[in-house]
Amino acid sequence: MTLAPNATGDIPPLPVDRLLRRVLAAGLVAIALVLLLQPLFVGLLVATRSASDLPAIRGHIVQAFADGYLANDEQPTRFMHGGGHQFTECAGLLVAIDPESDPLIAALRPVMHSPYVGPCGEVESLAKGVATDKRTDYARYWHGYRVYLWPMLSVFSLETVRMINLVLLYAATAFYFIGMRRAIGATPALAFFIVQMSLTDIWRMWNITTHTLSTILILAGAGLFAFLYPRTRNLTLAIVMAAAFGAVFNFVDFLINPPLMPMLLAFIVIATELKSPMPIARQTVIPALLMAGFVALAWFGGYGVTWATEWLLAVWMSPDGQQAGLSIIKQIALRLYGVEADSVVPMYPLIPTLTMILQSFISVGSVVVAALAAAMFVFLRAHWQAFDWRRFLLLSWPTLIAMAWFEILNNHTQTHSHFTYRSESAAIAMVFAAALLATNAQATIKSLFGDLWRVIRQRPAQAPAA
Template sequence: MKKQILKNLIILLLAPAVGFVLLLLVHLLPTGPIKSNVISSKDSIIAEGQDELVIDDYNATLTGNFTDCIMLQLSIYDGGHSAPDQAMNLYRNEVGNEEEWCPGLSLVDYLNGSPTRLEVAYPRYWHGYLVFLKPLLLFTSFNSIRLINAGLQLILLAASLILFSKKGHSKLAFSFVASLPFMFFFSSFASLSLSICMYIMLLEMLIISLFNEKLAEKEGYLTFFLVGGSATAYFDFLTYPLVTLAFPLIAVLALKEEKAKKTYLSILKYSLTWGIGYVFMWASKWVIALIFTGRNTISDAVNTISARTSATDGGRIAGYLKVLKNNLSPFVNRAFALLIILLGAIVIVLIIKNGLKNFGFAQRIPVLIIGLIPFVWWFVASNHSFEHASFTCRNFAIFVFALCFALIKDINLADKKESDSNS
């Protein structure tokens, strides 16, 4: 156990250093070819604007173009800063002002070669996605990356579903895929920013499906969740990060099948470990920026956290009700009503056809507790969840995953298959 703790401590301390070096290296790449490949997709950027809906009247199907344009700007911007300065403070041009950003217009303005009107910095996040985005844009266009993005997500999903099913965890696989529509999975295909947590979560699920036995030995899952939290803080913009904790947590509980006391302990241990990785990685960015550039981003980050966790108008409780309304309203429509009816019908048919074994509510409580994580997050980060409900609503998929698995976990599919093979 001591060796495991020491190993995790080393990983925790090394992660920010590795993250910094990787960002430093990609900021040494020439911006000219990268800019040329972004220019080749300029017509699409102009046509779509800052925020494009995949499906009209469904705000939660936003492609995240506002943030994508920022990502593209940070990939191509050359303001004459040193590599460490640009890597840590992330400067870019802005046609708006410090309070009202217009990244779409700013990106097009920069692509057209217009003089920089205002230079702004975006240092509170790591922007680790640049480690992949800048090299990709060196060789291909933004539109091509979107196509690659869609294909790669589907491949990762298919691989994990096949492996889970092949190893006898078809109920977990079914619950997993049933939850994805509630994450507006299809709209992430065309979005860079909304794909980040999706990729981390899909990779985590794939790793679990491949190496569960090894990870279960000697508390390997502690390292797994530590790295998961660190990676989320490094790559993500604070979109819907909880899926990188809750989805693999549900999968691990389903595969380990521990006794109740150990199950609750596992939830606590893995959640705390993920949280430590997330918070330490994020906070280390501000310290490294201060050391290497002299810019104090700590106060900016603390002010942002304070604002994001503040109550909305009307106080904490009244504000929370507004937050719930904003985050649940995307699912109150005919499309999701039909989807819920369909899922319910499938579950009922499976129960009638195969029967249940060892049905007990107590066995479902741990998974259902994980399903409540989004509601806790919406309460803690009320302001952020209220203002950005178009993507924080995707956390609701956690509840759907947990509820679906809790309902079907004791369906007698394995026994049915075994009896058929013996007859």
């Protein structure tokens, strides 16, 4: 159910009591959907594992090492296929070629036939048929990316799979940009997109399949949400979609960038609810914040239920359930505030967030972001009276989702800062877009840089023609 526009053409906010009733009903639907997805996930894993050609997959992996697309030292000789987190790529392949004959066990109790120290060398050995008595239990994840890897590598070489990754990733990125453009407007969306692409490696992560799949889901899902929510303003649909996205993301994800999607969904909601250029009425603020917050919470709910289901299945399927449970608990504690002997990081508040901010600016794209920041400074200085600080802060609040995740998963955030930073890059992009949305003045990217160029050359802007 959507709200009807009022006399001014705007859709009024839901009263808080009606909003909470709507959230409760939507939550029940979302819980039912997420629970129904769990057996579907199991069925998908079992069906694709049963139909996969493991000898062909192993052959394609061996060939990838011979051709330089993979390397034992995690430094492939093929230039465009190097970089990224090669460790994760090889770990995913290692899980995918688990020789377990029972599809159900292979699906729900994935075991690495290796000590999991150097997965690139270990996956090559396993693919070549070198036997080892070393085993590493990896059932704490669904490893749903195998639903993609198994059929693809049964038919195609790793090089071809990565080319398909590239096409799918770029298509998802384009869809994401178009959706954001429709949701928040051309200039804010373009500023958001420029900053996010400049401060991340999204544009070239296609060589790491596990990272690619989870990112495709984030971008395509956020793009779809951006198309639908501003048109429907349907909170029930938004909450159910968010919960489903969280569940599917957990299924395919390798703990890559979990806070990124709920942050984007919350931003789309708050930007839509505060879209009117008029001053924000007090009765609009609380409903808008609650709606955005409940959508983000629904995403984490779907994500959490799916992960809890996998842990329960892993314990149930394990021959030693107690040991499996303790192993999972140990990993949870480690990724929160644990300390690893070979990767000691400072366990202090705000250090993870500061690390993510600094990590975001290590790329060459920082030059582009710096130029855009300078252009926006000139724009905001010229239109300071039209800038609404209150709107800016409200639009920027979803960035706290990423910050909270960084601080809670202190160890994981810092240990894997070379890819966990992507959520912070999107948060920085969100601040740029929020600043434009909070300014009641028209601008384009061209005009922003044009004004900056005039300031640099110390030329006053020409008065508009009468």
